[in-house]
Amino acid sequence: MSNNVIIVGGNGFVGREITMQWANRFPEADIYITSRGDRKEIQGAHLHHVQVDVNNAQSFESALYGDEVDYIITLTYGSQDAVKTVRDFAEKHNLKAIGNVGIQDFGIPEMADFVSMKQDELKTLQEGPVRVANYDATVIWSKNRNDDIGKGIKAGDFDEMPPVSVEIVAEQVIDRTTKAWRS
Structure with a gap:
């Protein structure tokens, strides 16, 4: 089993952690990290950075080789x-699974639009x-997260949505995607 993976958005906060954990768990796996920009946050022998906009299905297909993942x-x-x-x-290339990070609904009015959007995305994937x-995560944090969300977590702004560490989110997404508990 090759465990090759495409990580769409792999240069972002959560994507970098998933990339690092995937590379540690499956050192021989090829990891294709896609992003619209030319960021190459993580380097490694089996890491392949692909600059492509996932909103353009034809470009995405042309840039990646699904039969290898x-x-x-x-x-x-x-x-x-x-x-x-x-x-x-995923369907065209008979992939084993699609991993996705959703969000838990805590009924917070300010989060309603974001929660609804993520639920709609999940439904579309499941079609x-x-x-x-x-x-489904809550607010994702790391002690090194210094953006507005990280500052808000440290200030207690998200106490009604208990933050979850990015390491746990990555671990859970990988476990659920690969069904690691079966090995």
């Missing part, structure tokens, strides 16, 4: 086109025949 993890948000590209790519491995 087993899994795809999507860390996109806010674009049904991107979600459909991932779902359709295809490929198994979707979803992990």
Whole structure:
């Protein structure tokens, strides 16, 4: 089993952690990290950076070789086109699973639009025949997170949504996607 993976959004906060953990667990696996920009946050022998916009299904297909991968993890948000590209790519190439990070609904009015958007994305992924491995997170944190969310967590702004560490999110997404507990 090759355990090759495409990580859509792999240069972001959560994507970098998933990439590092995947590389540690499956050192021989090829990891294709996609992003719209030319960021190459993590380097390694089996890490391949692919600059492509997942909103463009034809470009995505041309840039990647689905027959060489087993899994795809999507860390996109806010674009049904991107979600459909991932779902359709996974189906076309008979991937084993799609990994996805959703969000828990704590009934916080300020989060309602984001929660609804993530739920719609999950439904779209689940419309295809490929198994979707979803992990619903709360606010994702790290002691090194210094953006507005990280500052808000440290200030207690998210206490009603207990933060979860990025390491746990990555671990859960990988476990659920690969069904690691079966090995």
